[in-house]
Amino acid sequence: MEINTKKEDLLYGVQMVQKAVIAKNTLPILAGVLFQTKNNVLKIMATDLEIGIKCTIPVTTVKEGSAVIPAKYLIDIIRKLPNVPINIKLDEENNIITIKYNSSEEYSVKEFKLHGFKKEEFPSFPTIEDETEIDFNIPVLVLKELLREILFATGLDENKPVFTGVLFKIEEKNNLALVATDTHRLALRKTSLAECQLQNLTSVIIPGRTLKELARIISNIHSFQSTEDLDQQNELVKIIISNNQALFILKNTILISRLIEGNFPVYDQVIPKGYQSRLKFKTKELLASIERAALLTKTNNQIIKLNTKLLESPNHKQDLLLVTANTEIGAIYEEINIHLEGEPVQIAFNAGYLTDILRTISAEKIYFELSGPLNPGVIKPVTITDGEEYLVLILPVRTA
């Protein structure tokens, strides 16, 4: 294997796949990335057997072939390379990869050698099986926003795998619903897949980690032709879902992941159908208050209290929400102007969970729908595009 390339492209490709590399593993080979070159294209691949990422970059193929290179050292050295033409060559006999970065203007030789892994040991890159259940396209920017709105609610406890994933559910009328919950809060997002005809309805659980990687890939992806970069508006991600795998195909990068087995919790009946009280807020104003309150509540299980109050003066009436917390460190008392429908509110929440939600919602104004101090609250944007739906449910905290 031998290629000529440039630093920028090489770094892009290796960084794209690096999150699928695991340094500490019982299988040392998984600390490597696979280079495969043919027809002036370099495929760079990494997998931890749960997810796999493949990125394709343009190179000059001097000699076709492949090599498995230790990822960590490869990235470190690429970052430190000067901006000169780079040659990478595998000495097949000794399995040594030589990276040459000589400047043509100088007499000097500069090269860096790394011991390769045995390429026979590299696992075959996962491919999607024949029984493709479904495939559809979604605009990359739409997907990015959906992921942002949902991923914060996934759980981290690997002993409860379904809670670490996101439910992808294709509903009738080509609607896609995403749901995530860690049992303390639940995020639900529906969007319509305008331009595709889905044959099968399906629902799968995709690991939260996969989708976080997907979000990272979307944020970092770029074209090798700079003019295309202007066109991310119209760019699509193709999603293919099979029995046990999901595949995300982007411009020059492919992400493949196993699915999570198991039954996603029944969420429909958890979501309240109505409310006793509905509060209307400026999102950022409530967030700022909760963030300040959270400073005090580290010694207090993060409990903050929300109470409504009517401010009456001869010529003015104003509903207020009182955000309060009281701990051994100090106390906070904030009044926020709100619009209240229904009954007065007296409820407590975990400040951290509430902060996560409010940071995620990009809408300027939100509704907070409540049904007494023991029932879940529902937060949703005041305005949302027709056919779309977004809500976050949060459990209150019982206080003595």
Place this chain on the structure above:
Amino acid sequence: MEINTKKEDLLYGVQMVQKAVIAKNTLPILAGVLFQTKNNVLKIMATDLEIGIKCTIPVTTVKEGSAVIPAKYLIDIIRKLPNVPINIKLDEENNIITIKYNSSEEYSVKEFKLHGFKKEEFPSFPTIEDETEIDFNIPVLVLKELLREILFATGLDENKPVFTGVLFKIEEKNNLALVATDTHRLALRKTSLAECQLQNLTSVIIPGRTLKELARIISNIHSFQSTEDLDQQNELVKIIISNNQALFILKNTILISRLIEGNFPVYDQVIPKGYQSRLKFKTKELLASIERAALLTKTNNQIIKLNTKLLESPNHKQDLLLVTANTEIGAIYEEINIHLEGEPVQIAFNAGYLTDILRTISAEKIYFELSGPLNPGVIKPVTITDGEEYLVLILPVRTA
């Protein structure tokens, strides 16, 4: 105590002093900052008994007095405050500090309360004693550069206190010499104090930590009148040195520190008077090579080898330096064009130490003076202003 102030000024003042606060201490009071207000000025002070920092900011003094406030929570809440007028008031009876940040446009009340510390327990801010040995002024930008050039060479081992400090030595002809060494390398910087008449020659050891704080203060300091900010060129730091303390007086911030007792190692005789070989480099080119080599040497005590070589072709002669390292991970071989005077070189160094030095030197070109593989090397800028001196000495590594 009661003041009116604004977020920006308050944050500036508290951040300036915060590095003198220690959260974990046998004396809980040292986790606090002292506020003292009088005549529309707020003095903010913190000390860990080793160093003390005082910053003065403009406020409206509503009621003279003082309070000691937990630093961590104070900084956290100030960062999160909106940009509205801020009122801070001490309830003397309960020792509770109330921070009010109501927006005048709204009906709402917003306040944050913190339990104060007992102000009687706050140590008196260290003052310089009468027996001032010496005081002089130095331009703030000159001092900043001197510190940068010297501080990397201080040691971190608290069991060898003199090595954690920097020798400040006032030499004849109003020369100031700074010296630091951790026994592996030594940095020496001399500068002339053009505009001051020193009565006494003296030499003291100032803690490296103090000087790192001083460098941070210099980087962050600003005026409350924005026009003055343009004038940092001409700004001076006044340095007062007594028997056992050093005081640094800046625009609105004062840093005071104990000195380190003990004898600084005799360094004059360590610095080689001549050399067998002198190499001339581009600083950044050598640095880039060493940084790349360092990637490989983590498993190898960071040893890199430097050898000279003469490249001869019929119409060209060029001295080269070969930078090489060879470890179980891989190998590096780089040739750098140099100018060599004297004998060929074959020597080994610690890549980390060499990197530290080369990152510090701002000169475009440097000399590396060597006297065989067992004697210290000396690195110095090729050009330096008259009357100034800067050199860094580094011990080689013995290789088998």
